[in-house]
Amino acid sequence: MRLRLLVLPCALLAATSLSAQEWAATCHASSSYDVTLKPASILFDRPSPAPFHVEMQQGALRTDGNAVHLNAEQQDRLTVFERELRAxxxxxxxxxQHGLDLAVQALQDETRTMSLGADTRAELDRRLAAHAATFRQRIAASNSTHDWQADVVDQYANQIAADVLPLLANDLGQQALDAAMRGDLQTASRLRDQATGLASGLRPRLEQRMQALQPQIAALCPAITRLADLQQGLHGSKGHPLNLLYVGQ
Incomplete structure (x- = not known):
């Protein structure tokens, strides 16, 4: 089963993400659906199994294009589900957004331990600020988990890595060359090791720093559990339980 949260996870900077796996680990929540918050309705969709499309609108329910008859209690339950999901x-x-800010700060702190030149550091800060601004806009504008599929997240991360890591590696590599020409082979070796280990070394340290976000994620778990409770008893047009969201131990 693909792990999905029924709201809007986002990619974080430098290959660090607020991923569905983290939601599953923290809130024990998963879903096989993607969700899109439309102005007048909420749409859940998945490739299989049926129902493939579940759309709710002010207490009315349609699955795979067919209207579902609901009694008054079910309509009330569905209306509350919609309202609380939007909230x-x-x-x-x-x-x-907090995760994005944390990721940017973590990357800046990590690179401050490197012996980067002033021009490189200024250019790094400029590029990080530009990427962060782009991500903030994407987060603010996004209304669908389709915007944050794993391949999309990987694409964003690779774009950032391709933009930032060569800048750092070139600076450290040039410094290593200069040190070697001065006869300081120990410094040259240390700088070369830093340059070659950027991609593999930075990511686990950044991911560790991102653990500080866990209390904020955990604070949302009761609302997610509440959504799982509200969906109970709701079925599609062919009698299948909706099971939009699973919450377990």
């Missing part, structure tokens, strides 16, 4: 979305965006 949860901006809270998730806030956590995502």
């Amino acid at each position: 949860l979305a901006p809270r998730v965006r806030t956590v995502a």
Whole structure:
């Protein structure tokens, strides 16, 4: 089963993400659906199994294009589900924005331990600020988990890595060459090791720093559990339980 949260996870900077796996680990929540918050309705969709499309709108329910008859209690339950899901979305965006800020700060702190030149550091800060601004806009504008599929997240991360890591590696490599020409082979070796280990060394340290986001994620778990409870008893047009969200131990 693909792990999905029924709201808006986002990619974080430098290959660090607020991923569905983290939501599953923290809140024990998963879903096989993607979700899109439309102005007048909420759409859940997945490639299989049926129902493939579940759309709810002010207490009305359609699955795979067919209207579902609901009694008054079910309509009330569905209306509350819609309202509480929409209320949860901006809270998730806030956590995502905090995660982005944390990722940028963590990357800046990590690179401050390197002997980078002043020009390189200034250019690094400029590029990080540009990427962060782009991500903030994407987070604010996103209304669908389709915007944060794993391949999309990987593409964003690779773009950032391709932009930032060569800048650092070139600076450290040039310094290593200069040190070697001065006869300081120990410094040259240390700088070369830093340059060659950038990609493999930075990511685990950044991921460790991102653990500071866990309390904010955990604070959303009761709302997610509440959504799972509200969906109970709701079925599609062919009688299948909706099971939009699973919450387990």
